[in-house]
Amino acid sequence: MDDFFRVKSVEEARRILVSNWECAKGTLALPLAHEEIALASALGRVLASDVVSSLDIPPHPRSTVDGYAVLARDTHGATDALPAMLQVVEDVVMGAMPKKALCTGQAFGIPTGGMLPLGADACVMVEHTEMLDGGTVLIGRPAAAGDNVVQQGEDIKANSGVLAAGKVLTPFDLGVLAALGYARVSVVRKPKVAVISTGDEIVPPGESPQMGQIRDINSYSLSGALAAFGAEPSILGIAKDTHDSLRSLVSSGLSSYDVVILSGGSSVGAHDVAVKVLDELGPPGVLVHGVAVKPGKPVILALCQGKPVFGLPGHPVSSLVGLDLFARYMLNYMVALSAGNAGILPGLAAAQETYVTARRGRNVSSAPGREDHVRVKLVEKDGYLVAEPVLGKSGLLSTMARSDGEIVIPLYSEGLIEGSAVKVRLPRF
Amino acid sequence: MDDFFRVKSVEEARRILVSNWECAKGTLALPLAHEEIALASALGRVLASDVVSSLDIPPHPRSTVDGYAVLARDTHGATDALPAMLQVVEDVVMGAMPKKALCTGQAFGIPTGGMLPLGADACVMVEHTEMLDGGTVLIGRPAAAGDNVVQQGEDIKANSGVLAAGKVLTPFDLGVLAALGYARVSVVRKPKVAVISTGDEIVPPGESPQMGQIRDINSYSLSGALAAFGAEPSILGIAKDTHDSLRSLVSSGLSSYDVVILSGGSSVGAHDVAVKVLDELGPPGVLVHGVAVKPGKPVILALCQGKPVFGLPGHPVSSLVGLDLFARYMLNYMVALSAGNAGILPGLAAAQETYVTARRGRNVSSAPGREDHVRVKLVEKDGYLVAEPVLGKSGLLSTMARSDGEIVIPLYSEGLIEGSAVKVRLPRF
Numbered sequence: 001m002d003d004f005f006r007v008k009s010v011e012e013a014r015r016i017l018v019s020n021w022e023c024a025k026g027t028l029a030l031p032l033a034h035e036e037i038a039l040a041s042a043l044g045r046v047l048a049s050d051v052v053s054s055l056d057i058p059p060h061p062r063s064t065v066d067g068y069a070v071l072a073r074d075t076h077g078a079t080d081a082l083p084a085m086l087q088v089v090e091d092v093v094m095g096a097m098p099k100k101a102l103c104t105g106q107a108f109g110i111p112t113g114g115m116l117p118l119g120a121d122a123c124v125m126v127e128h129t130e131m132l133d134g135g136t137v138l139i140g141r142p143a144a145a146g147d148n149v150v151q152q153g154e155d156i157k158a159n160s161g162v163l164a165a166g167k168v169l170t171p172f173d174l175g176v177l178a179a180l181g182y183a184r185v186s187v188v189r190k191p192k193v194a195v196i197s198t199g200d201e202i203v204p205p206g207e208s209p210q211m212g213q214i215r216d217i218n219s220y221s222l223s224g225a226l227a228a229f230g231a232e233p234s235i236l237g238i239a240k241d242t243h244d245s246l247r248s249l250v251s252s253g254l255s256s257y258d259v260v261i262l263s264g265g266s267s268v269g270a271h272d273v274a275v276k277v278l279d280e281l282g283p284p285g286v287l288v289h290g291v292a293v294k295p296g297k298p299v300i301l302a303l304c305q306g307k308p309v310f311g312l313p314g315h316p317v318s319s320l321v322g323l324d325l326f327a328r329y330m331l332n333y334m335v336a337l338s339a340g341n342a343g344i345l346p347g348l349a350a351a352q353e354t355y356v357t358a359r360r361g362r363n364v365s366s367a368p369g370r371e372d373h374v375r376v377k378l379v380e381k382d383g384y385l386v387a388e389p390v391l392g393k394s395g396l397l398s399t400m401a402r403s404d405g406e407i408v409i410p411l412y413s414e415g416l417i418e419g420s421a422v423k424v425r426l427p428r429f
Numbered sequence: 430m431d432d433f434f435r436v437k438s439v440e441e442a443r444r445i446l447v448s449n450w451e452c453a454k455g456t457l458a459l460p461l462a463h464e465e466i467a468l469a470s471a472l473g474r475v476l477a478s479d480v481v482s483s484l485d486i487p488p489h490p491r492s493t494v495d496g497y498a499v500l501a502r503d504t505h506g507a508t509d510a511l512p513a514m515l516q517v518v519e520d521v522v523m524g525a526m527p528k529k530a531l532c533t534g535q536a537f538g539i540p541t542g543g544m545l546p547l548g549a550d551a552c553v554m555v556e557h558t559e560m561l562d563g564g565t566v567l568i569g570r571p572a573a574a575g576d577n578v579v580q581q582g583e584d585i586k587a588n589s590g591v592l593a594a595g596k597v598l599t600p601f602d603l604g605v606l607a608a609l610g611y612a613r614v615s616v617v618r619k620p621k622v623a624v625i626s627t628g629d630e631i632v633p634p635g636e637s638p639q640m641g642q643i644r645d646i647n648s649y650s651l652s653g654a655l656a657a658f659g660a661e662p663s664i665l666g667i668a669k670d671t672h673d674s675l676r677s678l679v680s681s682g683l684s685s686y687d688v689v690i691l692s693g694g695s696s697v698g699a700h701d702v703a704v705k706v707l708d709e710l711g712p713p714g715v716l717v718h719g720v721a722v723k724p725g726k727p728v729i730l731a732l733c734q735g736k737p738v739f740g741l742p743g744h745p746v747s748s749l750v751g752l753d754l755f756a757r758y759m760l761n762y763m764v765a766l767s768a769g770n771a772g773i774l775p776g777l778a779a780a781q782e783t784y785v786t787a788r789r790g791r792n793v794s795s796a797p798g799r800e801d802h803v804r805v806k807l808v809e810k811d812g813y814l815v816a817e818p819v820l821g822k823s824g825l826l827s828t829m830a831r832s833d834g835e836i837v838i839p840l841y842s843e844g845l846i847e848g849s850a851v852k853v854r855l856p857r858f
Contacts, residue, residue, distance in 0.1 A: 039634065040664055043653045057826070058643060066697045094670065094696065095630030097640035111696030113630060113743060115641040126697075155826050171653025175745050176826055178649040183635035201524030201542060205468060206612035211526035212544040214487060220607040224472045224600025235469055241523065267523065267540035268495045268555075314542060316604050397486070397584050397605055 007290040007297070010371055014329050016287050017301045017308060021330070024284075024306040032189045032258070032338040039177055042169050044230055045187040046335050051163040056153030057179050061116040063092075065148045068107040068129055068137055069120035072145040083130070083138035092117065107137050116149060123148035156180075166339035168230065188338045190232040191331050194253030195223050198239045198246060198274070199264040199314060217316050217397075218263040222323055226261075229328055230335075241270040247277045254281065254305045258334065261327055264314035266298065274311050278302040281309075293371045295321050316397055321373055321406075360422045361388035366409040375403035376424055387424050436719040436726070439800055443758050445716050446730045446737060450759070453713075453735040461618045461687070461767040468606055471598050473659055474616040475764050480592040485582030486608050490545040492521075494577045497536040497558055497566055498549035501574040512559070512567035521546065536566050545578060552577035585609075595768035597659065617767045619661040620760050623682030624652050627668045627675060627703070628693040628743060646745050646826075647692040651752055655690075658757055659764075670699040676706045683710065683734045687763065690756055693743035695727065703740050707731040710738075722800045724750050745826055750802055750835075789851045790817035795838040804832035805853055816853050 008016070025031065034048040063069060070086060078084040091109035092098050102108055102119035110116070110123060122143040130138040156162060162180065163173055169187075177185055197216045205215050216238055223233035236253055239246040239262075246262075253260035265274055279285035281304035288301040295318035300311030308330050312322040361379070366372040376387040390403045405424045437445070454460065463477040492498060499515060507513040520538035521527050531537055531548035539545070539552060551572040559567040585591060591609065592602055598616075606614055626645045634644050645667055652662035665682055668675040668691075675691075682689035694703055708714035710733035717730040724747035729740030737759050741751040790808070795801040805816040819832045834853045 039649055040652055043656050059638060060640060093641075094628060094699075095639075095642050111698060113628065113643075113695055169653075171650045171657060171749070172745075172826070174653040175646040175650030178634040179644050179646045179826070181634050181637070181644060183633070199523060199542065204612070205607040205610050208610070209488065210524075211489060212522075213524050214542075215608050215610060217604040217608045220468055221600045221604030223469055224598075224603040227472050228600060266542055269540060270523075316601075320600070397601070397608070 007292045008288050009292050010325055013288045013291045013299075013301055014326065017303065017326070017330060018333055020284055020287055020303050021306070021308055024303060030338055031334040032191055034186050034338070035189050036184050036186050039174060039182055039185050042174060042177075042185050042187060043171065045169050045185075045190075046230065046339055047163055047165055047167045047169060047173075048186040048188050048339055049165045050161060051177065051180065051182075053156045053158055053160050053162050053180055055180070056158045057156040058150055058152060058154070060152050061120075062150045063110045063112060063114050063116060063123040063148060064150060065123055065125045066112050067110060067124045067126040067148070068139070069102060069110045069114075069116050069123050070107050070139065070143060071102060071104055071120060072122040072143045072147065074104055075122075075124065075139050075141070075143045078139050078142050080140040083140045086137050086139060088131075088135045088137050090117070107139070121145040121149070166336050188335050190230060191259060191334055192257045193226050193231045193233045193327075193331070194236050194257040194260045195219050195226070195233050196236045196239055196249050196253060196260065196262050197264050198241060198262055198270065200241050202238045202264060204238065218312075218314070218319050221316055221320060222261060222263060222312070225320055225323055226327075229331065231259075231331055241265055241267075241273055243273055243277060246273055247280065250277060250281060250304070250309065254307055254309075257307070259307060259327065259331065260304075260309045261312065261323065262300075262310065263312040263319040265311075266314040271298065271300075271311075274300060278304055278309055278311070281305065291326075292369060293321075293325065293373065295373065299326060301326060317375075359386050360407070360418055360420055361386045363418050364389055364407075364409060372409040373406050374409065375406050378404045378424065385424075387422055436721045437717050438721050439754055442717045442720045442728075442730055443755065446732065446755070446759060447762055449713055449716055449732050450735075450737055453732060459767050460763040461620055463615050463767070464618050465613050465615050468603060468611055468614050471603060471606075471614050471616060472600065474598050474614075474619075475659065475768055476592055476594055476596045476598060476602075477615040477617050477768055478594045479590060480606065480609065480611075482585045482587055482589050482591050482609055484609070485587045486585040487579055487581060487583070489581050490549075491579045492539045492541060492543050492545060492552040492577060493579055494552055494554045495541050496539060496553045496555040496577070497568070498531060498539045498543075498545050498552050499536050499568065499572060500531060500533055500549060501551040501572045501576065503533055504551075504553065504568050504570070504572045507568050507571050509569040512569045515566050515568060517560075517564045517566050519546070536568070550574040550578070595765050617764050619659060620687045620763055621685070622655050622660045622662045622756075622760070623665050623686040623689045624648050624655070624662050625665045625668055625678050625682060625689065625691050626693050627670060627691055627699065629670050631667045631693060633667065647741075647743070647748050650745055650749060651690055651692060651741075654749055654752055655756075658760060660688075660760055670694055670696075670702055672702055672706060675702055676709065679706060679710060679733070679738065683736055683738075686736070688736060688756065688760065689733075689738045690741065690752065691729075691739065692741040692748040694740075695743040700727065700729075700740075703729060707733055707738055707740070710734065720755075721798060722750075722754065722802065724802065728755060730755060746804075788815050789836070789847055789849055790815045792847050793818055793836075793838060801838040802835050803838065804835050807833045807853065814853075816851055 075084045086107035089106050090100055092114040094111055098117035102117045108117050122145055124139050124143050128141040197219045201213050202216045203209050203213050219235045223235055226233035236249055239249045275286050284303055286302045291299050298313050299322045302309040310327045312319040364374055375390045377390050378385050407422050407424055504513045515536035518535050519529055521543040523540055527546035531546045537546050551574055553568050553572050557570040626648045630642050631645045632638050632642050648664045652664055655662040665678055668678045704715050713732055715731045720728050727742050728751045731738040739756045741748040793803055804819045806819050807814050836851050836853055
């Protein structure tokens with residue numbers, strides 16, 4: 001038991017969990033299967049394999065203006081006073097291939113997006129032309145080769161890698177996949193996560209708490225964060241701080257989900273119950289008990305029946321920090337591995353973290369040997385962002401509501417000095 | 430017709446659309462109805478009405494440690510050598526109200542999160558105490574009133590406004606609503622948006638394009654962006670650049686959706702067809718044709734049968750910029766109004782834009798009289814973010830893929846100077 005209370009660093013704790021999980025999993029299994037879904041519903045999903053373009057985009061040179069396709073050298077020296085005279089032999093039709101090729105002295109009428117005829121190398125805007133009777137057009141400006149044309153493959157070249165496995169699909173990516181002909185796309189199945197609140201004092205939001213009781217907050221905030229990360233959370237309910245109640249809910253979580261999240265039970269007695277249950281459901285059971293991070297220190301990381309289990313603190317803010325630091329890391333690892341990447345890649349949506357650099361507004365002190373996560377508010381001063389620490393107890397909902405993001409003070413630092421640059425992590429939810 | 434080509438500023442264009450829509454709507458109708466949904470599925474939804482706390486949170490003073498509840502003045506002057514001796518008369522049970530009140534000279538055993546007995550005003554950590562036989566505890570440190578206690582209502586006070594109508598619900602907000610007893614929550618219905626691609630050259634992603642044809646990109650990128658905004662997009666299909674084909678698809682969009690989005694048809698001929706169809710389906714039909722913004726200039730804003738219709742350019746990047754500038758603005762306006770806010774509030778998810786301040790990496794020139802949206806990449810240099818413009822034609826997919834966000838150069842500016850501070854808008858997708 002004593003060993004459990006030897007507090008680990010965040011990095012150490014993650015490494016212990018991942019390496020034990022890798023061992024338990026073996027080398028063959030894909031943690032999360034691939035599934036093929038309609039492109040229109042793939043927003044935010046994780047691409048299962050690399051996408052290589054099978055064609056040039058655009059597939060042919062296209063005009064970017066309404067006007068005339070020409071051979072550039074036929075227009076050299078042209079001015080309004082002394083225009084080039086070209087014979088219009090065809091009008092290019094949208095969506096169709098020009099029937100003829102263009103020869104010197106000729107012009108083709110062409111709409112924006114129209115395909116350039118063979119032999120043409122530039123387009124002239126209709127505003128710089130004048131149509132005469134008898135199929136002759138006057139060109140009042142010289143064009144250089146490539147003017148007002150998007151070249152074949154200028155956007156995406158055939159056989160080039162376009163999107164990497166593990167990419168979280170953005171609206172833009174959906175457009176790229178459509179262009180390449182993917183009506184359906186293969187993505188990594190969402191990790192299913194069981195969410196359990198624990199504590200004799202906790203009642204569901206639909207019930208009226210008696211004196212000494214409090215409603216379940218964490219099932220909802222943690223599920224929301226998990227959904228925002230791209231996981232598929234299910235709220236399993238509230239476990240009492242007894243061995244049987246907790247064991248029964250955790251067991252049902254292990255039987256149907258990829259990951260189990262507990263929160264609450266901040267007292268020593270409740271902790272002891274959780275440790276005992278997770279050890280019984282192992283091996284290996286509890287791997288880490290206590291991490292050198294504030295808030296979030298009393299976190300439990302365990303592996304039961306091959307599945308990661310996270311015991312998070314009961315305070316709403318601390319539990320969200322713990323979820324973010326450990327569960328999201330593990331989920332990303334599982335997703336990245338399922339997409340064929342052995343290392344950690346941006347796997348789930350929130351992994352695309354936004355860091356901004358701001359100046360710090362006030363000195364922040366920290367105990368060496370502990371990683372401090374300090375909530376900050378971003379304020380603009382003299383054209384720069386300044387990160388002001390939001391003061392308040394870590395368990396308070398209002399601390400989180402008033403902050404824009406967090407700064408991290410590393411393990412072996414005694415704090416940060418006012419006015420220096422600091423990275424602020426903005427949550428994606 | 431000429432009037433349509435008088436190019437408007439972004440602000441003017443938005444104002445014209447919103448004021449015409451307000452007129453057509455009348456004063457009584459709620460643009461989007463409210464619906465009650467389960468709290469667990471409310472992430473990212475828009476709160477329909479203000480939430481006022483009906484109770485104090487916490488509802489009673491709670492201990493933040495495992496230890497003893499005491500009367501602070503009973504511990505004054507206590508040291509390890511000369512501890513205060515208190516009689517332990519009760520152990521507080523989690524989730525239950527203490528049976529007795531605490532009198533001077535007494536202590537109550539209390540777990541983290543336990544309810545303070547009446548009469549107690551502080552808690553002492555178990556680490557600073559020693560239990561003797563016979564129900565006596567030695568307190569080795571003095572406590573001040575309030576030590577290790579969260580006071581009643583310290584987090585949220587009864588009758589205080591907690592969340593405002595129009596708020597996009599975050600994981601944290603779900604936790605707050607749970608704490609207040611909302612098992613279900615009333616939200617604004619998602620706006621339903623019809624997405625139509627137009628152009629004789631466009632084929633669906635599942636088909637092989639013939640020479641001169643190209644696959645439909647915008648239906649997918651625009652739907653993805655709309656879903657990321659919190660709207661509910663439906664892809665209606667591809668209209669040919671003929672009057673009948675376009676009129677039939679737009680009509681079916683108007684009959685079942687709140688907003689219709691067209692994209693494509695960048696040639697003058699295709700534009701003329703779109704303008705004619707939208708005018709027929711009015712009144713008022715086309716309101717704005719051309720906006721002083723790059724990319725995105727040839728945008729059409731229309732109102733048909735009381736519903737906003739947006740004609741966006743065919744280039745993928747330009748269409749996303751147009752969607753963001755005009756359709757999202759209108760959708761936010763509708764959502765905010767439905768939540769009871771007459772002004773523009775953050776309505777949909779992406780309205781919570783992230784702006785970061787960066788230095789600019791290179792001079793950017795702009796034509797006065799035009800609002801330029803320049804794609805930039807954020808790079809860190811000397812501890813500061815620098816925004817480097819990404820060069821490339823606006824129609825290219827690759828321009829967007831390589832950028833992190835955009836800077837806006839206002840209408841009456843000739844550009845921005847290297848090294849000065851600039852706001853960079855980061856997309857939420």
